Amino acid sequence: MSSVAVPRTATASARARRPGVVTVYRWELRKLIAQKRTFIGLGSALAVPLIFVIAMVADNDGGGPDDLPFWGLVTETGFAVPLVCLAFGAFWLLPLITSLVAGDIVATEDHNGTLKTILTRSVDRWQVFAGKALAALTYTAALLFTYVGVALLAGGLIWGFDPLTSLSGTQITAGRALLLTGLGTLAYLLPMAAIASIGVMLSTLTRNSAAAVVGTLMVSILLQIVDAISALDVLDPYLLPTQFNAWQGILREPTDWDPILRSAWVSALYAAPALGWALTRFVRRDVTGG
Amino acid sequence: MTTLPIEARGLVKRYGDITAVDHVDLTVGAGDVYGYLGPNGAGKTTSLRMLLGLIRPDEGSARLFGRDPLLEGARALDGVAGFVEAPRFYPYLSGRRNLELVAALDGDGAEYRIGEALDTVDLADRAKDKVGGYSHGMRQRLGIAGALLRAPRLLLLDEPTTGLDPAGMRDMRALIRRLADQGITVLLSSHLMTEVEELCDRVAIVGSGRVLYEGALEELITTAVGRFELRTTDDAQAAELAAPFGEVTQVSDGLSFSGDERTAAELSIALGRAGIGIKALVPRTPTLEELFFQLTEGDR
Numbered sequence: 001m002s003s004v005a006v007p008r009t010a011t012a013s014a015r016a017r018r019p020g021v022v023t024v025y026r027w028e029l030r031k032l033i034a035q036k037r038t039f040i041g042l043g044s045a046l047a048v049p050l051i052f053v054i055a056m057v058a059d060n061d062g063g064g065p066d067d068l069p070f071w072g073l074v075t076e077t078g079f080a081v082p083l084v085c086l087a088f089g090a091f092w093l094l095p096l097i098t099s100l101v102a103g104d105i106v107a108t109e110d111h112n113g114t115l116k117t118i119l120t121r122s123v124d125r126w127q128v129f130a131g132k133a134l135a136a137l138t139y140t141a142a143l144l145f146t147y148v149g150v151a152l153l154a155g156g157l158i159w160g161f162d163p164l165t166s167l168s169g170t171q172i173t174a175g176r177a178l179l180l181t182g183l184g185t186l187a188y189l190l191p192m193a194a195i196a197s198i199g200v201m202l203s204t205l206t207r208n209s210a211a212a213v214v215g216t217l218m219v220s221i222l223l224q225i226v227d228a229i230s231a232l233d234v235l236d237p238y239l240l241p242t243q244f245n246a247w248q249g250i251l252r253e254p255t256d257w258d259p260i261l262r263s264a265w266v267s268a269l270y271a272a273p274a275l276g277w278a279l280t281r282f283v284r285r286d287v288t289g290g
Numbered sequence: 291m292t293t294l295p296i297e298a299r300g301l302v303k304r305y306g307d308i309t310a311v312d313h314v315d316l317t318v319g320a321g322d323v324y325g326y327l328g329p330n331g332a333g334k335t336t337s338l339r340m341l342l343g344l345i346r347p348d349e350g351s352a353r354l355f356g357r358d359p360l361l362e363g364a365r366a367l368d369g370v371a372g373f374v375e376a377p378r379f380y381p382y383l384s385g386r387r388n389l390e391l392v393a394a395l396d397g398d399g400a401e402y403r404i405g406e407a408l409d410t411v412d413l414a415d416r417a418k419d420k421v422g423g424y425s426h427g428m429r430q431r432l433g434i435a436g437a438l439l440r441a442p443r444l445l446l447l448d449e450p451t452t453g454l455d456p457a458g459m460r461d462m463r464a465l466i467r468r469l470a471d472q473g474i475t476v477l478l479s480s481h482l483m484t485e486v487e488e489l490c491d492r493v494a495i496v497g498s499g500r501v502l503y504e505g506a507l508e509e510l511i512t513t514a515v516g517r518f519e520l521r522t523t524d525d526a527q528a529a530e531l532a533a534p535f536g537e538v539t540q541v542s543d544g545l546s547f548s549g550d551e552r553t554a555a556e557l558s559i560a561l562g563r564a565g566i567g568i569k570a571l572v573p574r575t576p577t578l579e580e581l582f583f584q585l586t587e588g589d590r
Contacts, residue, residue, distance in 0.1 A: 018364075019397040027391050034382045113378035117436070120342050120372070121395035124363040286345035 019123055024131025025138075028105070032139055037104060041097040045143040048093060049085050049151035053158060069167060069248055074155070077162040079177040081155025082148040083251065086188055089147060090244035095195050095220035096213075097143055102136040102199025103212030106282070110207040116287050129282045133200050133275055140196040141189055148185045152178075170253045184247035187260050190267040191243035195220055197271035204278040243267055293356035295320055295444040295475040296341060300350030303336050310336045312499035313350070318444075318477055318492075323470045325490030325507070326479040327578075329586065333499040334479040338374045338448050341477075342367065354444060372446030372477075376453075377433025381422030385413055385432050388421055393439050400439040407435040411465065427458040434465065444475045451485060463489060483578045497586040510581060517574045518554050520545045523567040531560050544570070 032038045056074055068087045073080035106129075109115040118128055164177040172180065198219055202212035220240070226232055227241040236242050246263035249256035296318035303311040311333040318324045328334050339345045341352045343359025343366060351358055357366035379388040386404065393400035408414040411431035421429065430450060437445055450466065451459040466489055470476050480486050486493060486507070493510065495503040503510055521544035522528040529545055532538045535557050536549040547557070554571060561568055576584075 017397055019395050023394050023397075027394055030391075031380060031383070034380070034387075036382075112381075113375070114380055116339075116342075116344055116374060117378050117392065118395055119344060120367060121392055121440075122364050122367065122397050123395050284346070286339075288339065288345060 019121075019127075021127045021130045021134070024118075024123055024128055025134045028131050028135035029138065032101065032135060037100060038139065041100045041139070042143055042146055044093070044097050045147040046150050048089070049081065049147060050154055052085060052151070053081060053154040057158060069251070070164075073165060075159055077164050077177075078152060078154075078156030078159045079161065079164040079172075079174070079181060081159070082151035082181055083184065085147060085151040086184065086247065087245075090191075090241065091224065092217060092221065094144070094147070094192060096217050098140050098192060098196050099199040099213045099216030099220075101139045102196040103203045103214075103216050104209045105132050105136050105200060106203040106278075107207050107209040107212050110287075111209065119287055125283045126279060129204075129279050133197070133278075136196050136200050137193055140192050144185060144189055144192055148181065152181060164251075166253050167248055167251045168253045172251075172253075180250050184250040187247040187250055187263060188244065190246070190260075190263045191240045194240055194243070194267040194270040194274075197274040201274040201278040204282050237262065238266055238269075240267070240270060294318065294353075295322070296324075296352070296354060296477060297356075298337070298341065298350065298352040301337060301340055301347045301352060302349035303333070303340060303345065304348050309499050311340070311347075314494075314496070314499070314501050315504070316341075316477075316494060316501075317504075318475060320443075320475055321473060322492050323466075323476045323490045324478065325486035325493040326477060326496065327481070327483065327486045327493055327582065328479075328496035329481055332481075332496045334481075334496060335374050335448055336499075337496075338372075338446055338477075338479060341446060342370075342372065342374065344374065369440070369443040370446070371437035371440040371442035371444075372448070373433045373437065374446075374448045376426070377429060377436060379421045379429065379432060379436075382420060384418050384420055385424065385428075386417040388432065389417075389436060389439060392436050396440050398441075400441075403439050403441065404435075407438040410438060411435045412461075426453045427455065430454060430458075430462065434462075438469075442474060444477070445469060446477045446479075448479045449481065450478070451480070451482065459485075483582055487578045495582060495585050502585040503581075507578070511576065511578065516550060517546055517548050517576060517580075519570065519572040519574055520547060520557075521569040522561060523569065527564065528561060528566050531564060531566070532557055546574075 068084055070080040070083040070087070074084055109118070119125060161174045163174055164172045166172050195216060199212060199216040202215045203209070206212050206215065223239050224241045227236055227239045243263035243266050246259040249259045294317060296316055298314060298316040301311050301314040302309065314333070314337055316337070326334050326337070336345070340347045341354065343363070346360060354366055354370050359366035380391070383391065386408070389404045389407065390401060393404060405414070408417050411434050413428060413431055413435060416424070416428065421432065424432065434450070447466070451462045454462060463485065466476060466478065470489070478486065478489060490507055492505065493503070493507050494501050519541065520528065520532070525545055529538050529540070532545065532547045535553045536547050538545055538547045551573070554573070558568060558571060
């Protein structure tokens with residue numbers, strides 16, 4: 001550059017440190033933290049276990065869905081509370097609050113026209129998409145751990161952190177119960193990540209936040225209906241609702257890893273095509289919103 | 291180095307039956323302040339979107355400093371900044387935070403230019419406020435600030451003064467002028483002829499997706515067929531005499547006819563012979579507005 005007036009331009013230094021997926025991811029998290037929607041989701045993940053505990057305290061005559069695992073143990077040890085919450089959260093609560101953010105993360109930028117703002121900088125489209133998908137998954141993990149953590153804490157404070165009876169009928173010490181709850185939550189994260197991926201896909205394809213949020217919940221409920229039809233039982237091992245029960249393998253002695261392994265690849269079978277399809281569309285599409 | 295800031299060849303974009311951009315060629319040289327002039331709906335924004343790689347052309351290609359955004363992605367935008375339609379930011383973040391975000395996505399030390407950019411567009415005082423509370427004019431200025439973070443050699447601006455009040459328009463034009471004086475090549479899309487006349491040295495005039503004229507603004511004005519205003523003692527008869535020389539129209543206080551200086555001389559002799567006195571014979575340089583309508587009229 002010989003001219004003095006011309007501003008410094010992107011040359012070697014730009015190539016040396018171009019922003020990438022990590023930069024996009026970090027800013028996607030900051031955007032999430034600045035949005036009300038994120039806290040509606042996290043707030044629900046925090047409030048529902050509390051409401052559940054309060055309801056149980058107010059009405060401890062028993063009576064309830066006995067088919068839920070650990071239901072009978074709720075008032076005996078706090079460790080049973082997060083496990084019951086995981087069991088009933090799968091029906092619609094956790095899919096809903098997951099899709100609240102995952103279904104919004106691309107569509108809202110489409111709608112507000114900010115997509116063109118970030119796509120005319122120095123990051124490629126696939127990097128923007130990857131950063132967004134990672135942020136949606138991070139939020140999903142955060143809300144799940146909030147949900148389990150609050151349930152555990154509230155349950156423990158009221159009913160104590162006493163040993164837990166495993167699904168095989170053996171006694172589990174408090175320390176081990178804590179570890180197993182953590183592992184069970186991680187196993188539960190697998191189908192949750194699949195739901196989040198479907199949310200990101202619908203967010204990208206529909207370009208409409210509300211449609212994507214509702215659509216994701218509909219997919220989740222439809223899979224449960226298929227799961228409930230006995231004539232279609234042959235499909236059950238490949239449906240997400242089954243994977244939402246896989247964590248129970250952790251709470252057996254000896255640990256039953258089979259459902260968890262299955263959950264890992266079945267969830268991936270949902271997540272990978274969803275994200276792949278969304279990515280190819282995102283990279284090629286016309287950006288005209290706003 | 292002969293790579294042009296913008297070189298678009300045969301750009302076509304169709305939406306169903308409508309051809310929004312119809313074989314558009316654009317050549318913008320280094321240092322040009324290039325006006326992209328056309329009425330609303332002429333395909334200006336669509337063209338800009340293709341230049342920035344936001345949408346894919348159905349035919350043709352665009353290169354910025356020799357790089358095709360479709361083939362090279364974000365790298366093709368190195369040294370390029372701008373916005374299409376109104377610049378958009380995150381309403382729930384402050385102005386400064388928005389600039390920090392885009393600067394992070396720019397890399398190349400863009401974050402160190404935030405303070406200067408805010409000063410340049412006169413937004414330093416409001417930088418801490420959420421963009422959701424900004425006026426339209428402030429958002430336009432923030433859009434310019436966001437573009438400046440990239441230290442651009444080429445700036446693409448889509449109707450930057452639209453929706454601004456007169457003072458805002460004046461300030462925005464002064465700012466564009468200043469940036470151009472610093473050596474930045476500017477592509478300015480506008481439907482305002484006075485704006486293009488004031489700022490630009492080269493123009494492409496578009497209507498219904500096609501380029502109707504491309505070249506130096508001065509050349510367009512000087513080579514255009516001139517008009518003369520004529521007032522006589524007998525306008526009705528004068529109009530008849532003038533008819534063979536060119537196109538004649540009745541205006542409020544006389545006649546207006548098209549032609550060059552020779553036509554004017556010949557007509558004045560003819561009028562004298564017919565005993566019609568000339569009260570006034572005034573050459574009128576066509577304004578860009580008149581040229582614009584001449585070019586786009588056949589188009590509708």
